[in-house]
Amino acid sequence: MFDPDLFISWMAEQGTGSLATLIRDASWASGLERKPVTQWLGRIEALGAVSINWRTGRWSANACEITDLPGNTQTAVLTGARPVGPDFYRARGAVAVPQGPEESAIPLPTPLWLQYEERSRLHEFAASAGVPAVPCAAGAAARSLGAFVLGDLAAPPARDSTVERFDPAVGRFSPVSLGSSWPVPGLYRFTRFSRQHRYALLHRPGRQEAPGRLQAHAPLPEQTWHSVDRRAGIHYVVPPAAFPLRWKADRAGEPGPSSLGRMTVDRRTPLPLAQERAAVLCTGLASLRTAGTEHYDGVPLFIADRIARTLRRRLETA
DSSP: OOOHHHHHHHHHHHOEEEHHHHHHHHHHHHTOOHHHHHHHHHHHHHTTSEEEETTTTEEEEOOOEEEEOSSSOOEEEEESOOSSOHHHHHTTTOEEOOOOOOTTSSOOOOOEEEEOSSHHHHHHHHHHHTOOEESOHHHHHHHTOOOOOOOOBOOOOOTTSOEEEEETTTTEEEEOOOOSSSOOOEEEEEEOSSSSEEEEEEEOOSOEEETTEEOTTOOOOOOEEEEOOHHHHHHHHSOTTSSOEEEEESSSSOOOTTOEEEEEEETTSOOOHHHHHHHHTTTTOOOEEOSSEEEEEEEEHHHHHHHHHHTTOOEEEO
């Protein structure tokens, strides 16, 4: 049976390597095909165990550390790639709760928390476990979030490739033809040199009189293609009021900036990695996935608001 904690410890020992080899090894260890393994790697990347460059095909394990959860919870969570199994940390006072089943059918690493009354207990644990103790990583991650910036200039999809354009109204890709000399700006998905999907944003600068209509008698501005992450590109092209983020307080009453609650995201507009990492660091738990939504628990209102603002997304609170 596949042991995710053992595999993470092996990754921590290896440090870095080829993504193709990692997928092959994880497929062999789990007995599953490439697709569920890739989905699982995306999940542990959001948890902060590993950083993956999907374009260059390289991965690296993130250092293990212990960090406070937001709010006055007196609870800290272990993040990064743990070099040893959960029993090592349990023996030093950590609390472990196994994760539930995953869509990929591959279980996630065991989350580990430390509850303490005095700060000295946190530092004692950190020294015993050989990991650094850092201030609230969720708050730091949220503060570091920035607005979307166009990526590097990129070549347009080849004319003979299969191309799809993201429809912001319905939240999915649909086949299109690039035969037109003036294709519609937006987010495009295509294949290049392999079966792996590539994404590009077609950007048209300049003001418009109305959506979809250029100013009368004005010269057509130059359109440019840019490389883009799929999730960031989706939020760039989707109107702010469409697919809003939702946040519901854990407790009744008027919520304040530090109030904790559940943030819900439509799966048609998933959070980019940086925003998802900020949400996940609030508890150390992966999102709870349903058929159409993803739920992030323990998210302070100020972090939910920061995530929404950097994605130009409306935040609905309850």
